[in-house]
Amino acid sequence: MKGPWYRVQSALAAILTYLWSGWGAIASLLLFCALWEWGAQLNGPLVLPGPQATLAQLWHMLDSGLAQPELIISTRRTLQGLGASLLIGSALGLLAGRSLTAAMLSRPLITLLLGMPPIAWLVLAMLWFGMGDTTPVFTVFIACFPIVFAGAMQGARTLDNQLRRVAQAYRLPWRMQLTDLYLPHVMSYLIPAWITALGTSWKVVVMAELLSTTDGVGAALAVSRSQLDTASSLAWVVAVLALLLAAEYLLLEPLKRRVERWRLETEQ
Amino acid sequence: MNALHVRHLHHRFGLQEVLHDVGFDLFAGQSLALVGPSGCGKSTLLQAVAGLLEPSRMVMQNDFRGLGYMFQQPNLMPWLTARDNLALGLKALGVPKPARQRQADSLGQRLGLALDDLDKYPHQLSGGMQSRISLGRALAVSPDLLLLDEPFSALDVGLKLELYALLREQIAQRGCAVLLITHDLMEAVRLADRILLMAPEPGRVVREFELTLPQAERSEAWIHQTTGQLMENTEVRIAFGLQAGTLAIAESHDHGATHTGCKV
Amino acid sequence: MSWQARLEALLQCGYRPFFLLSAASACCLMLFWLTLLNGWINWQPPGGMVLWHVHELLFGFAGAAIAGFLLTAVPEFTETANLPRTVLVRLALLWLLARVLYLLSPFWPASLALLPVALVNLLFWLLLLWHLLPRLWQHAGRMHLSFAWVVASLALLQLASLLANSLGGDPMAWLRAASGVLMMLIVIATRRISVNLVNGLIEEGRPGAPPPINSYLPRPPRSYLALFCIGLCSAVELWLGHNSITGWTALAAAAAMLNVLNDWHIGRALFTRWALLLYAGYWLIALGYAAMGASWLGAPLTTSAGRHLLTSGAAALSILAVMAVVGRIHAGLWLDRRPWLPLCALGLIIAAVLRALAGVPGLPIRALFSAAGLVWAGCFVAYLVAARGGLIAPRADGKTGCAAPLEHNAREGGC
Numbered sequence: 001m002k003g004p005w006y007r008v009q010s011a012l013a014a015i016l017t018y019l020w021s022g023w024g025a026i027a028s029l030l031l032f033c034a035l036w037e038w039g040a041q042l043n044g045p046l047v048l049p050g051p052q053a054t055l056a057q058l059w060h061m062l063d064s065g066l067a068q069p070e071l072i073i074s075t076r077r078t079l080q081g082l083g084a085s086l087l088i089g090s091a092l093g094l095l096a097g098r099s100l101t102a103a104m105l106s107r108p109l110i111t112l113l114l115g116m117p118p119i120a121w122l123v124l125a126m127l128w129f130g131m132g133d134t135t136p137v138f139t140v141f142i143a144c145f146p147i148v149f150a151g152a153m154q155g156a157r158t159l160d161n162q163l164r165r166v167a168q169a170y171r172l173p174w175r176m177q178l179t180d181l182y183l184p185h186v187m188s189y190l191i192p193a194w195i196t197a198l199g200t201s202w203k204v205v206v207m208a209e210l211l212s213t214t215d216g217v218g219a220a221l222a223v224s225r226s227q228l229d230t231a232s233s234l235a236w237v238v239a240v241l242a243l244l245l246a247a248e249y250l251l252l253e254p255l256k257r258r259v260e261r262w263r264l265e266t267e268q
Numbered sequence: 269m270n271a272l273h274v275r276h277l278h279h280r281f282g283l284q285e286v287l288h289d290v291g292f293d294l295f296a297g298q299s300l301a302l303v304g305p306s307g308c309g310k311s312t313l314l315q316a317v318a319g320l321l322e323p324s325r326m327v328m329q330n331d332f333r334g335l336g337y338m339f340q341q342p343n344l345m346p347w348l349t350a351r352d353n354l355a356l357g358l359k360a361l362g363v364p365k366p367a368r369q370r371q372a373d374s375l376g377q378r379l380g381l382a383l384d385d386l387d388k389y390p391h392q393l394s395g396g397m398q399s400r401i402s403l404g405r406a407l408a409v410s411p412d413l414l415l416l417d418e419p420f421s422a423l424d425v426g427l428k429l430e431l432y433a434l435l436r437e438q439i440a441q442r443g444c445a446v447l448l449i450t451h452d453l454m455e456a457v458r459l460a461d462r463i464l465l466m467a468p469e470p471g472r473v474v475r476e477f478e479l480t481l482p483q484a485e486r487s488e489a490w491i492h493q494t495t496g497q498l499m500e501n502t503e504v505r506i507a508f509g510l511q512a513g514t515l516a517i518a519e520s521h522d523h524g525a526t527h528t529g530c531k532v
Numbered sequence: 533m534s535w536q537a538r539l540e541a542l543l544q545c546g547y548r549p550f551f552l553l554s555a556a557s558a559c560c561l562m563l564f565w566l567t568l569l570n571g572w573i574n575w576q577p578p579g580g581m582v583l584w585h586v587h588e589l590l591f592g593f594a595g596a597a598i599a600g601f602l603l604t605a606v607p608e609f610t611e612t613a614n615l616p617r618t619v620l621v622r623l624a625l626l627w628l629l630a631r632v633l634y635l636l637s638p639f640w641p642a643s644l645a646l647l648p649v650a651l652v653n654l655l656f657w658l659l660l661l662w663h664l665l666p667r668l669w670q671h672a673g674r675m676h677l678s679f680a681w682v683v684a685s686l687a688l689l690q691l692a693s694l695l696a697n698s699l700g701g702d703p704m705a706w707l708r709a710a711s712g713v714l715m716m717l718i719v720i721a722t723r724r725i726s727v728n729l730v731n732g733l734i735e736e737g738r739p740g741a742p743p744p745i746n747s748y749l750p751r752p753p754r755s756y757l758a759l760f761c762i763g764l765c766s767a768v769e770l771w772l773g774h775n776s777i778t779g780w781t782a783l784a785a786a787a788a789m790l791n792v793l794n795d796w797h798i799g800r801a802l803f804t805r806w807a808l809l810l811y812a813g814y815w816l817i818a819l820g821y822a823a824m825g826a827s828w829l830g831a832p833l834t835t836s837a838g839r840h841l842l843t844s845g846a847a848a849l850s851i852l853a854v855m856a857v858v859g860r861i862h863a864g865l866w867l868d869r870r871p872w873l874p875l876c877a878l879g880l881i882i883a884a885v886l887r888a889l890a891g892v893p894g895l896p897i898r899a900l901f902s903a904a905g906l907v908w909a910g911c912f913v914a915y916l917v918a919a920r921g922g923l924i925a926p927r928a929d930g931k932t933g934c935a936a937p938l939e940h941n942a943r944e945g946g947c
Contacts, residue, residue: 024754027791030780034764034777052776163343169337180359181345262390
């Protein structure tokens with residue numbers, strides 16, 4: 001029998017293997033840095049500071065304690081808006097996918113919502129909620145909701161009828177139908193949608209803050225722009241991108257692999 | 269004795285009548301094959317019996333408790349390992365995890381699967397192995413009625429013969445009743461005690477054949493010869509469209525009176 | 533044994549004369565370099581002695597190893613006949629002539645500069661390609677053609693360097709690019725060897741050998757990414773020299789090499805001396821590029837520190853590994869299990885680290901140079917002593933040529 005020590009060992013090995021596989025992505029990012037540096041050398045540091053100058057500026061901002069509060073505020077807003085859209089979007093999408101009528105009804109609405117530019121939502125939100133916390137949170141929610149909803153609906157719609165028959169023929173109780181049939185299938189649609197929503201949420205929160213609040217990364221970007229401080233602006237961008245990359249590759253991607261391990265070819 | 273009795277089974281898809289007044293009996297330990305061309309409503313019939321489909325009209329008395337169902341495709345859950353797929357029905361019955369894994373392991377080995385293979389996901393397994401697991405999944409619940417929906421039609425000859433042997437062995441051990449539907453006469457001759465011939469448009473039973481020779485004594489030569497004889501039967505030829513002609517549609521028939529058994 | 537018999541043995545397979553020349557030149561070139569560095573001899577070739585040092589170690593030592601490897605591997609990979617002795621003799625003489633001409637270069641008119649050296653070296657590569665290119669080209673799928681591209685680019689970079697010396701350019705820049713191509717060759721060549729080596733296929737026929745495994749499977753996209761990054765780094769360096777753009781590409785090359793190591797993390801099977809030899813070579817390439825990248829981005833260490841992790845570290849280690857494996861299997865012997873090999877590998881790594889440390893400000897440069905050079909040369913002396921049987925002695929199984937040991941052949945259906 002496989003003991004607990006063996007399990008800990010193989011879990012550690014799996015984590016190490018996963019982290020090590022990140023080198024390919026790092027190589028690609030470093031190549032991008034080379035390109036960035038080239039652009040910086042062509043245009044000069046006033047227009048485009050190079051990666052080193054930007055990282056130094058970011059380090060300085062973190063070191064002086066300037067960056068953390070803003071990052072925390074933006075992260076909180078993102079998580080609130082994103083969390084709400086993940087919960088509500090997934091639940092409603094799954095329900096809509098169960099019924100052909102609901103799917104028919106919601107498809108054009110989703111197209112409409114997806115096509116609506118976030119900046120338009122932002123203007124409406126500013127009119128409705130004013131210049132407070134609610135505006136960015138709402139904008140994030142409404143921008144991510146259709147993505148998650150569409151993914152969930154697609155997942156619920158595409159479940160193989162044959163597998164449903166298997167569940168019926170073997171009299172699977174409803175809890176087992178959920179864990180062994182619906183969730184594993186739906187997850188493979190939900191998680192990519194969640195990842196897309198995560199990317200959207202960060203973009204939208206920074207934009208919303210830039211126009212509607214006095215704190216958060218977006219507001220800080222507005223300040224550095226008004227001071228023509230390109231290095232600080234880039235440093236804020238890098239900080240946001242780093243958070244985004246970390247959230248995707250340390251949280252969602254491992255989750256995706258865990259959920260979709262039955263799809264991977266390279267499982268030993 | 270446990271038995272399955274079906275009478276007056278009618279079913280319509282929209283305006284089209286798929287099944288017309290089908291009836292049959294199946295007793296414990298017997299195996300019954302429903303043979304007919306594609307589109308004669310065989311699968312619909314099986315789904316009605318299994319409760320996967322609500323027919324337009326049916327009188328059914330079913331004393332069998334445990335049900336094993338083998339589908340046309342393996343239809344394994346792609347996100348479960350082979351072992352968990354084997355044990356799916358056991359899990360539904362509430363068998364605790366260690367016990368059902370043990371049963372799945374021993375069943376898997378009897379079906380010729382290595383322990384390594386049981387850890388794999390379906391997409392990592394060959395078609396033949398998937399079919400074995402599908403058969404194992406049906407047998408795992410120790411059914412007293414096994415429903416087989418043309419499960420071997422997509423397999424190559426060697427694999428078919430191997431799975432026939434496995435199936436026969438398991439049926440002999442467990443003594444369960446088998447309801448097999450197939451378009452392959454030879455398969456029916458190989459596995460069934462009785463054969464019901466079905467004709468399409470609308471799907472109905474036109475003839476019953478009985479095979480008295482015990483399965484263990486059926487040689488390849490006997491199977492080929494018997495299949496050949498059946499193929500020369502006029503009703504069989506008409507049902508499969510090999511010969512022009514019409515088969516009467518009974519207005520409402522009383523099973524057993526219309527077709528007297530024909531011993532082969 | 534008579535001289536004729538020794539010569540006969542030496543010329544029966546392509547790797548033999550060239551691995552001998554490679555290991556012998558490694559010792560001689562390094563010891564001569566140390567005497568020059570310490571000022572014990574006054575010898576001033578055209579272009580300076582650093583150019584000589586770099587050029588000869590790249591194209592003398594490594595060049596001979598490459599020739600030996602290709603002359604054995606290409607007939608094997610393309611399933612063609614071994615090269616005739618006369619070709620081996622001609623190639624070896626050209627190689628020797630090139631080395632001697634460089635040594636004599638201070639004694640002829642300065643107007644000639646290094647042109648005779650360039651000419652003979654070019655002839656050497658052309659003759660090599662003349663015999664190998666048709667086989668690589670005609671082989672089904674041309675899957676080993678990359679070897680020809682590597683040899684051709686090495687030859688061109690060498691020519692460019694020596695011409696730059698005469699025509700007024702920076703000859704070192706071209707040699708630096710050549711060291712990048714050498715790294716690419718290591719990635720290409722060791723990938724082919726490692727599948728057989730790590731999975732234990734190479735010794736399948738040896739009585740008592742463990743059964744082969746199939747857990748090591750190199751993924752082409754990973755090594756292609758590494759090759760691309762290394763090539764890009766060399767190209768950018770040739771174009772921009774010491775620049776932070778070059779630095780980022782070098783860091784990318786380091787990360788891409790660490791990414792290749794994903795193929796190698798296969799658990800217990802990695803912990804054999806053969807796997808570890810090649811694995812350590814990959815690590816050294818990664819560390820070398822990381823150090824060079826750091827240097828270009830402004831870290832306080834010289835670029836040559838990182839470069840020596842590549843050349844005296846990764847290249848020398850991979851060459852030792854290839855010589856130790858190819859030089860046994862193609863002499864009809866099973867792999868060498870004696871302790872000299874891991875010790876020498878460790879010696880080469882230590883030498884490379886010592887040489888790299890010399891690039892860190894504040895450390896005793898002279899002492900580190902000398903220690904690194906002596907340890908490094910010592911490793912190749914040890915190779916010559918330990919592996920002489922596979923180079924200059926006739927095959928123990930009474931056969932001639934390059935065939936692998938008997939049992940190995942039997943498995944493949946040979947007679």
